[in-house]
Each structure stands twice: as C-alpha cells, then as structure tokens.
Amino acid sequence: MKINIAVKCMLAVLMMFAARAGVAGTLAGSAHDFSRVNGVVPAWNLDQKVCVVCHTPHNSNTSVSDAPLWNHTVTASSFQMYTSPTLQATGLSIGGNSKLCLSCHDGTVAIDSFGGTPTTTQTISSANNIGADLRNDHPIGFTYDTNLVSKNPSLRDPGTAVTIGAGTSSKVGTIASNMLFAGKMECSSCHDVHNTFTVGSNGSGMVKMAAAGSSLCVACHNK
Ligand code: HEC
Ligand code: HEC
Ligand code: HEC
Ligand code: HEC
Structure with a gap:
C-alpha cells in the first residue's frame, strides 16, 4: 500500500516536470487531466x-x-451571443462542439456529472467559468466561408494553409480542416481540448498555436 502511494507520487512529480518543461503536449498533466483537480485526487475519481x-x-x-461518444451531462442554459456593429457574421447560435465545452465552462453543470449520474459536487473555478453570457467572448457559432470573407476582406480564406502545433505534434492543413467544425467557428477553433498541440514555454491555455506574435489570431485575421 505504501509503495503504491510512493509510486503514484513519483508519477505525479514526473508529470509535473513534463508539463513545466513544455515538451510534447498531452492530456496528462493538463487542466483536463481529471485524475487530479487543483493538484488533488478528487473523491469522485479515486481510480x-x-x-x-x-x-x-x-x-x-x-x-x-457532432458529440464524439459523449459521457458528460449537457448544459441546459440558453446563451447570449456576441454582437457588434462591425461583425459581418450572422445567425450566431451555439454549436455542438461549443456546447460540450460549456457543459462544464458555463458553471451550471458539475465536473463530476457524467455517466448519467448527475451530481453537484465540484463545479468549475471562477477563473475558468465563462458563464452563459457570451457577449464578452470571441464570437462563435457561425459559418466561416468564402461568402463571409467577401463581406469582411480582412479575414483569410478558409482554404488558407495553417499548421497547428509544432515539431512532431504539428498538423498541416487549412483553416477549414484544422480549425472549423462543420464549417463553423467554435471553442475548439482556437483550443485543443486534449492539449495535444501545446507548444512553447508559454504553452498554457490549451490553444492550437504559440502565443508569441499572436500567431493564433493572425492565422485567420489578416492584420
Ligand atoms: C468535464 C468538464 C469540462 C469540459 C467538458 C471541458 N472543460 Fe475545460 N476545463 C475544465 C476544468 C475543471 C478546468 C480547470 C482545471 C483547473 O482549474 O485546474 C478546465 C480548464 C480549461 C482551460 C484553461 C486551461 C489552462 O491551462 O489553464 C481551457 C482553455 C479549457 N478548459 C477549454 C475547454 C474547451 C475549449 C472545451 C471544449 C472543447 C472544454 N474546456 C471542455 C473542465 C472541462
Ligand atoms: C478566438 C479564439 C478563441 C475562442 C473561439 C475561444 N477561446 Fe478560450 N481562450 C483563447 C485564448 C487565446 C486564451 C488565453 C490562453 C492563455 O494564454 O492562457 C483563452 C482562455 C480560455 C480559458 C482560460 C480562462 C481565461 O478566461 O483565460 C478558458 C476556460 C477558455 N478559454 C474557454 C473557452 C470556451 C469554453 C470557448 C467557447 C465558448 C472558448 N474558450 C473560445 C482563445 C479562444
Ligand atoms: C474535457 C473533456 C475531454 C476529455 C477529458 C477527453 N476528451 Fe476527447 N474530445 C473532447 C471533445 C470536446 C471532443 C470534440 C473535438 C474537439 O473539440 O476537438 C473530443 C474528441 C475526441 C476524439 C475524436 C476527435 C479527435 O481528436 O481524434 C477522440 C478519438 C477522443 N476525443 C479521445 C479521447 C481520449 C482517448 C481521451 C482520454 C485520454 C479523451 N478524449 C479525453 C473532450 C474530451
Ligand atoms: C479560426 C479563425 C479565427 C481565429 C483563430 C481568431 N479569429 Fe477572431 N474572428 C474570426 C471570424 C471569422 C470573425 C467574424 C468576423 C466578422 O464576422 O466580421 C472573428 C471576429 C473577431 C472580432 C470581432 C470583430 C467585430 O467586428 O466585432 C475580434 C475583435 C477578433 N475576432 C479578434 C481575434 C483575436 C484577438 C484572436 C486571437 C486571440 C482571434 N480573433 C482569433 C476568426 C478567427
């Protein structure tokens, strides 16, 4: 029993080093590694x-x-979408991919509410709670196609080549293939939920590109 605990501690320390060093990104040791939440093994996930x-x-x-073999309780919130006088995109409404994220990140469903067993034990921390009011968040839930680009020429064409990640975990493709879901902007247009592509020493935030030079933003915005 004691040996078992010692081995687990060593593994945890090794995982922390891997995350700190910013080597190849993995789910293990990331914010979505629910074998630990805030550094502690949660009582609802002892295995x-x-x-x-x-x-x-x-x-x-x-x-x-578009939910891949989904097991988490889904949010029932209704969302307020981004508006602005300069926005050319229309018909903003929450898409499947984003709904999955907001099933923890709008703060209404507990993290440990999964497998058809609703609980309220552990909701998300305030820092990671986006809420159901999305008017102060980058617009999501709209089609990003050549028609939108013709209305807003400072957007790059969705057929433009982009590489997400770096080194051995890089993935070559286009904005459409690497960043859109059913042709739409969603949370995972910018984020990598599995942390596969975490890059650089500042590779927090589970985004698809390095923070330096805001490469993520200029991948789509020709600014
Ligand atoms: C099962 C619940 C759950 C789902 C579903 C979920 N997240 Fe999270 N996410 C969390 C928790 C919990 C944290 C914070 C962990 C902590 O505080 O240590 C987090 C943290 C994050 C962070 C901050 C990362 C960091 O390094 O600080 C980002 C970004 C994020 N999630 C994006 C997403 C996106 C995008 C999706 C959907 C594609 C998603 N999450 C789906 C629970 C979830
Ligand atoms: C246009 C790109 C983009 C989109 C779309 C986007 N995010 Fe983010 N998000 C970011 C960036 C960039 C950060 C900051 C990452 C860092 O450097 O730590 C971030 C940070 C976060 C964080 C960490 C807490 C915070 O506020 O900094 C969470 C949680 C998160 N995003 C969740 C989401 C969810 C959920 C969605 C969909 C509703 C979403 N994001 C859509 C780019 C985006
Ligand atoms: C925090 C929630 C969360 C966790 C934990 C998570 N996933 Fe996912 N997974 C998602 C979401 C959301 C998608 C939808 C695609 C996207 O947003 O990038 C997805 C998509 C997938 C896909 C299909 C698309 C792809 O990326 O290949 C596979 C396969 C997958 N996950 C496997 C896994 C495995 C294996 C684990 C455990 C090691 C895991 N996931 C852990 C949320 C999660
Ligand atoms: C995957 C592509 C993509 C990425 C990555 C992306 N954006 Fe966007 N962004 C868009 C699209 C498409 C729109 C909608 C533009 C329109 O309809 O006129 C938009 C809208 C915006 C708007 C609102 C414009 C308005 O008129 O109200 C701002 C500001 C913005 N993005 C900034 C950013 C920043 C900053 C980042 C990096 C953190 C970023 N974007 C990353 C595609 C992207």
Whole structure:
C-alpha cells in the first residue's frame, strides 16, 4: 500500500516536470487531466480515470450534434451571443462542439456529472467559468466561408494553409480542416481540448498555436 502511494507520487512529480518543461503536449498533466483537480485526487475519481469524464465507449449521449461518444451531462442554459456593429457574421447560435465545452465552462453543470449520474459536487473555478453570457467572448457559432470573407476582406480564406502545433505534434492543413467544425467557428477553433498541440514555454491555455506574435489570431485575421 505504501509503495503504491510512493509510486503514484513519483508519477505525479514526473508529470509535473513534463508539463513545466513544455515538451510534447498531452492530456496528462493538463487542466483536463481529471485524475487530479487543483493538484488533488478528487473523491469522485479515486481510480484516476481520465477520458471517462467526457467520453464513453458505450451508451453515449447522442442528443448533441457532432458529440464524439459523449459521457458528460449537457448544459441546459440558453446563451447570449456576441454582437457588434462591425461583425459581418450572422445567425450566431451555439454549436455542438461549443456546447460540450460549456457543459462544464458555463458553471451550471458539475465536473463530476457524467455517466448519467448527475451530481453537484465540484463545479468549475471562477477563473475558468465563462458563464452563459457570451457577449464578452470571441464570437462563435457561425459559418466561416468564402461568402463571409467577401463581406469582411480582412479575414483569410478558409482554404488558407495553417499548421497547428509544432515539431512532431504539428498538423498541416487549412483553416477549414484544422480549425472549423462543420464549417463553423467554435471553442475548439482556437483550443485543443486534449492539449495535444501545446507548444512553447508559454504553452498554457490549451490553444492550437504559440502565443508569441499572436500567431493564433493572425492565422485567420489578416492584420
Ligand atoms: C474535457 C473533456 C475531454 C476529455 C477529458 C477527453 N476528451 Fe476527447 N474530445 C473532447 C471533445 C470536446 C471532443 C470534440 C473535438 C474537439 O473539440 O476537438 C473530443 C474528441 C475526441 C476524439 C475524436 C476527435 C479527435 O481528436 O481524434 C477522440 C478519438 C477522443 N476525443 C479521445 C479521447 C481520449 C482517448 C481521451 C482520454 C485520454 C479523451 N478524449 C479525453 C473532450 C474530451
Ligand atoms: C468535464 C468538464 C469540462 C469540459 C467538458 C471541458 N472543460 Fe475545460 N476545463 C475544465 C476544468 C475543471 C478546468 C480547470 C482545471 C483547473 O482549474 O485546474 C478546465 C480548464 C480549461 C482551460 C484553461 C486551461 C489552462 O491551462 O489553464 C481551457 C482553455 C479549457 N478548459 C477549454 C475547454 C474547451 C475549449 C472545451 C471544449 C472543447 C472544454 N474546456 C471542455 C473542465 C472541462
Ligand atoms: C478566438 C479564439 C478563441 C475562442 C473561439 C475561444 N477561446 Fe478560450 N481562450 C483563447 C485564448 C487565446 C486564451 C488565453 C490562453 C492563455 O494564454 O492562457 C483563452 C482562455 C480560455 C480559458 C482560460 C480562462 C481565461 O478566461 O483565460 C478558458 C476556460 C477558455 N478559454 C474557454 C473557452 C470556451 C469554453 C470557448 C467557447 C465558448 C472558448 N474558450 C473560445 C482563445 C479562444
Ligand atoms: C479560426 C479563425 C479565427 C481565429 C483563430 C481568431 N479569429 Fe477572431 N474572428 C474570426 C471570424 C471569422 C470573425 C467574424 C468576423 C466578422 O464576422 O466580421 C472573428 C471576429 C473577431 C472580432 C470581432 C470583430 C467585430 O467586428 O466585432 C475580434 C475583435 C477578433 N475576432 C479578434 C481575434 C483575436 C484577438 C484572436 C486571437 C486571440 C482571434 N480573433 C482569433 C476568426 C478567427
């Protein structure tokens, strides 16, 4: 028993070093590694599983479109979408991909509410709580196509080549293939939920590109 705990501690320390060094990004050791929450093994996940909080191989929740074998309780909030006088995109409404994120990040559903067992034990920290009012967040939930680019020529064409990540974990593609979901801007247009592509010493935030020079922003905005 004692040896078991010592081995677990060593593994945790090794994982912390891997995360600090900013080497190849992985889910393990990231903010989405629910084997630990805020550095502590949660009472609801003593066997320290990682994927099950979001996915299940069987009996998944098919109520959300584009949800891959989804296992987490889905938010029932209605969302207020971004507006601005200069925005050319129209018909903003929450898409399937973003709804999955907001099923923890709008603060209404507990992190440990999964597998069809609703609980209220552990909700998200205030720093990571985006809320249901998305008027102060980058616009999501709209089609990003050549028609939008013709209305807003400072946007790059969705067929433009972009590489996400770096080194061995880089992925070559286009804005459309690497950053859009069913042709739409969603949370994962900018974020990598599995942290696969975390790059650089400042690779926090689980974004798809390095922070330096705001490469993420200028991938789509020709500014
Ligand atoms: C915090 C929630 C969360 C956790 C934890 C998580 N996933 Fe995912 N996963 C998602 C979401 C959301 C998507 C939808 C695609 C996206 O947003 O990038 C996804 C997509 C996928 C896909 C299909 C698309 C792709 O990226 O290949 C696979 C396969 C997958 N996850 C496997 C896993 C495995 C294996 C684990 C555990 C090691 C895991 N996921 C942990 C949320 C999660
Ligand atoms: C099962 C609940 C859950 C789901 C689903 C989920 N997250 Fe998270 N996410 C968390 C928690 C919990 C944290 C903060 C962990 C902490 O405070 O240590 C977090 C942290 C983050 C962070 C901050 C990362 C950092 O390094 O500080 C980002 C960005 C993020 N999530 C984006 C997303 C996106 C995008 C999606 C959907 C594709 C998503 N999350 C889906 C629970 C979730
Ligand atoms: C246009 C790109 C973009 C989109 C779209 C986007 N984010 Fe982010 N998000 C970022 C960046 C950049 C950061 C800062 C990352 C860093 O450097 O730590 C961030 C930070 C976060 C954080 C950490 C807490 C904070 O406020 O800094 C969370 C949680 C998060 N995003 C969740 C989401 C969710 C959920 C969605 C969809 C509703 C979303 N993001 C959509 C770019 C984006
Ligand atoms: C995957 C592509 C993509 C990424 C990455 C991205 N954006 Fe955007 N952004 C868009 C699109 C598309 C719009 C909608 C433009 C329109 O409809 O006129 C938009 C809208 C905006 C707007 C609102 C414009 C308005 O008229 O109200 C701002 C500001 C903005 N983005 C800044 C950023 C910043 C800063 C980043 C980096 C953190 C970023 N964007 C990353 C695609 C992207």
